[in-house]
Amino acid sequence: MLKSNLLNHSVKKEIDRIKNTNMDFLEIKTEDYWKKFISEHDKLNVNDFCASFQETALNTLIKKTKDALDEYDVKTILIAGGVSANSRLRELMQENFSNYHLILPPLKYCTDNATMIGCAAIHYINHNKFVDYSYPS
Secondary structure: OOOOOHHHOOHHHHHHOOOOOOOOOHHHOOHHHHHHHHHOOOOOOHHHHHHHHHHHHHHHHHHHHHHHHHHOOOOEEEOOOHHHHOHHHHHHHHHHOOOOEEEOOOHHHOOOOHHHHHHHHHHHHHOOOOOOOOOOO
């Protein structure tokens, strides 16, 4: 596996500034962020960059999971959604959380819900079923 310290300074800094366990990678998923990042690195090896990004992101998920385990009394860990299909994440979860009841669903159940939500929306649109947003929240 290719690894690099390329991300240890910029992307990792953005990720690490989130001090609690509620997080996403929204701030580093913008086109402007990556244009700036790429412009600052002349000889960017794409394979190395992608491997480095994956390691940084997954190690952040592991760290945040450990932080959550320190904060909450849990015995079971479950990963779900599209990210749970990532073989490296599965490997890191097994390495780091062998003392917990770790649930790694079969890959056929590790999908992103966006497709299902889109299909449901088409079904509702085709049947003229819409939500009435006029109710006060």
